Amino acid sequence: MSRRRTDGVDWYFERGGEGPRLLMVHGTGASTHSWRGLIPSLSSTHEVMLVDLPGHGRSGPCQEPSLPRVAETLGALLRDEGFEPKVVVGHSAGAAILLRMAADGLIAPDVVVSFNGAFLPFGGRWGPSFWSPMTRWLVQSGLPGLFARRCVDEAGVRRLVERTGSRLDDEGVEAYRQLLVRPEHVEGALGMMAHWDLRPLWSVLSSLRTPVFLVAAQDDQTVSPSESASVADQLPLARFVRWPSFGHLAHEEDPAGASAYIREAERWAESELN
Numbered sequence: 419m420s421r422r423r424t425d426g427v428d429w430y431f432e433r434g435g436e437g438p439r440l441l442m443v444h445g446t447g448a449s450t451h452s453w454r455g456l457i458p459s460l461s462s463t464h465e466v467m468l469v470d471l472p473g474h475g476r477s478g479p480c481q482e483p484s485l486p487r488v489a490e491t492l493g494a495l496l497r498d499e500g501f502e503p504k505v506v507v508g509h510s511a512g513a514a515i516l517l518r519m520a521a522d523g524l525i526a527p528d529v530v531v532s533f534n535g536a537f538l539p540f541g542g543r544w545g546p547s548f549w550s551p552m553t554r555w556l557v558q559s560g561l562p563g564l565f566a567r568r569c570v571d572e573a574g575v576r577r578l579v580e581r582t583g584s585r586l587d588d589e590g591v592e593a594y595r596q597l598l599v600r601p602e603h604v605e606g607a608l609g610m611m612a613h614w615d616l617r618p619l620w621s622v623l624s625s626l627r628t629p630v631f632l633v634a635a636q637d638d639q640t641v642s643p644s645e646s647a648s649v650a651d652q653l654p655l656a657r658f659v660r661w662p663s664f665g666h667l668a669h670e671e672d673p674a675g676a677s678a679y680i681r682e683a684e685r686w687a688e689s690e691l692n
Contacts, residue, residue: 421476425494428478431469433501435461440680441496441503441525442468445510445536446614447607449475451593452509455673460680467501471512473606475597483606484613485518493524507531507680509669510641514616517630517649521622529687531680532632533669537616537645583639583665590670623652629690631683633676635661635668657686 422429432450440460444452450468460466472480472488480491492515496502506527508516513535519525575595579586586594597603630653634643643660650658659679661668669676 422495422498423478424498425491427472427480427491427495429469429472429495430476431467431495431499433465433467433499435463435465437464438504439501440464440466440505440507441501441516441527442466443492443506443508443512443515444468444471444474445508445512445534446471446610447474447597447603448509448594449597449603451475451597452667452670454593455670456677456680459674459677464505467496467499467503469495471515471606471610473609474603479602479606479609482613483610485514485616485619486522487613488610489515489518489522489524493519493522496525502526504528505531505680505684507533508535509533510536510666511610511614513537513632514619517623517626518619520628521619521626527628528691529683530628530630531683532630532646532649533676533679534635534638534641534643534666535632535646535649536641537619537649579667581639582667583635583637584667584671585665586667586670590667620652623649624654626653627655629687630656631679631686632656632658633661633668633679634658635664635666637664638666638668640666655690657683 419432442453444450449470453468457466470477472483480488503525504527506516506525513532514537516530520530572591572595575598576591579591579594632646632650634646647658650656664671
């Protein structure tokens with residue numbers, strides 16, 4: 419467990435294991451805990467780095483948590499750490515961040531692995547015109563504190579999780595409860611949503627030469643699997659895989675299955691590049 423202040427962000431991250439370097443980036447509203455079930459397997463063959471996104475978990479906020487800005491400052495952290503990942507894995511918004519980093523030359527992995535990637539703006543392709551002002555107002559309204567006070571109840575957090583199409587064990591639900599009772603975490607998630615405009619990302623997808631392995635869970639109620647399928651159609655080198663069950667947090671529901679997909683992605687990318 420480490421901390422480093424880089425490019426205006428007080429980062430929290432974890433590193434461990436030996437082997438090819440692998441970076442894992444969680445989605446909006448989560449933290450490094452999201453990958454806990456995959457680490458024992460992956461760290462036996464890789465040096466793994468997990469990060470809390472700005473304003474999430476134990477990382478400090480970013481002044482302007484837009485997609486390009488988060489990608490830029492995460493790239494600065496990797497540079498300062500001397501960490502050049504061969505494999506990068508992202509969930510939901512984390513997958514979009516990694517594609518942006520690859521497109522901007524901030525990382526040069528052998529493969530990007532996406533789990534239930536969120537590649538459209540909140541509210542659809544033109545969502546920012548409504549959601550950005552709305553979420554900025556929510557951040558300023560005091561709602562994060564009110565929401566955090568209501569999330570003391572474990573049953574309420576479980577209902578929130580189940581709305582994503584996923585079912586987590588008691589440990590998984592408690593991990594999210596511990597995050598959601600903190601107003602600064604809720605504010606960080608809402609702040610990222612307020613600045614989240616993915617339209618520019620779509621304009622650069624066709625020029626991305628990095629292999630991208632997109633996994634979409636069949637029962638995801640948060641992000642439609644069609645988003646990953648659409649991205650696969652735009653990319654020069656991509657493979658789309660439909661996970662035949664589970665919801666938006668599929669990698670937490672079935673860590674062994676998620677680890678297997680990552681290893682499959684590595685093999686696929688190696689065959690494509692050779």
